[in-house]
Amino acid sequence: MYKLYWSPGSAAMAPHAMLEDIGVPLELIKVDTSKGEQRSPAYLKVNPHARVPTLVYDGDKVIYESTAICLFLAERHPEFGFTPKIGSADRGPFLQWMAYLTNTVQEACMHWWHPENFIDGADRQADLKRKAEQNLVSMFRFLDEHLAQSGPYLCGGNFYACDYYAVMLARWTRATPKPAHTNAHVNKLIRAIVERPGYARMLKAEGIEQPV
Numbered sequence: 001m002y003k004l005y006w007s008p009g010s011a012a013m014a015p016h017a018m019l020e021d022i023g024v025p026l027e028l029i030k031v032d033t034s035k036g037e038q039r040s041p042a043y044l045k046v047n048p049h050a051r052v053p054t055l056v057y058d059g060d061k062v063i064y065e066s067t068a069i070c071l072f073l074a075e076r077h078p079e080f081g082f083t084p085k086i087g088s089a090d091r092g093p094f095l096q097w098m099a100y101l102t103n104t105v106q107e108a109c110m111h112w113w114h115p116e117n118f119i120d121g122a123d124r125q126a127d128l129k130r131k132a133e134q135n136l137v138s139m140f141r142f143l144d145e146h147l148a149q150s151g152p153y154l155c156g157g158n159f160y161a162c163d164y165y166a167v168m169l170a171r172w173t174r175a176t177p178k179p180a181h182t183n184a185h186v187n188k189l190i191r192a193i194v195e196r197p198g199y200a201r202m203l204k205a206e207g208i209e210q211p212v
């Protein structure tokens with residue numbers, strides 16, 4: 001039994017999709033970030049950083065950080081093949097993509113959505129947002145070129161959790177001038193992922209759509 005604290009279209013998307021695939025009993029606890037529920041005293045007890053997602057497992061154990069939750073779920077449910085086996089050829093690229101997505105692409109998304117968390121002043125925030133927009137265009141162009149040469153998934157022929165993560169972040173660019181899905185090979189990856197049962201169920205449960 002897992003409990004996932006989530007909000008629609010947030011960093012909870014990737015772990016939520018995995019939980020839908022895994023199919024174990026799941027309690028979804030919606031945190032309305034637009035109303036500031038992430039800063040309620042009750043939520044701060046499970047996640048002192050006031051962010052979603054947070055996973056509760058084995059009764060009272062708690063972890064947060066989307067990437068950590070994805071890796072943890074992958075290890076706990078190896079039969080779903082969400083990660084390559086330790087020491088296998090795909091393992092290096094898998095770890096590389098997870099790190100790149102979370103450290104670099106997700107950070108640029110955060111700069112775009114919430115420049116006020118990084119810098120004071122409306123003009124400087126607008127500058128940061130513009131820079132983030134340019135960075136996101138380059139990053140998804142880079143991913144597109146990689147997928148063109150070595151796809152259809154990030155690690156080649158095999159799907160892993162990093163593909164869920166990439167498609168989650170692709171959705172986060174939907175309001176930018178050049179959204180990720182306008183890149184042909186990223187688009188192909190998105191179309192493959194939205195067909196997967198877990199990701200499709202997650203979109204439905206969260207009441208959101210994935211632009212393709």
Ligand SMILES: N[C@@H](CCC(=O)N[C@@H](CS)C(=O)NCC(=O)O)C(=O)O
Binds near residue numbers: 012033066
């Ligand atoms: N590094 C964290 C980031 C989580 C995060 O920033 N979540 C956003 C939603 S995507 C959030 O909870 N925002 C609420 C707020 O900033 O107050 C992760 O990947 O889990």
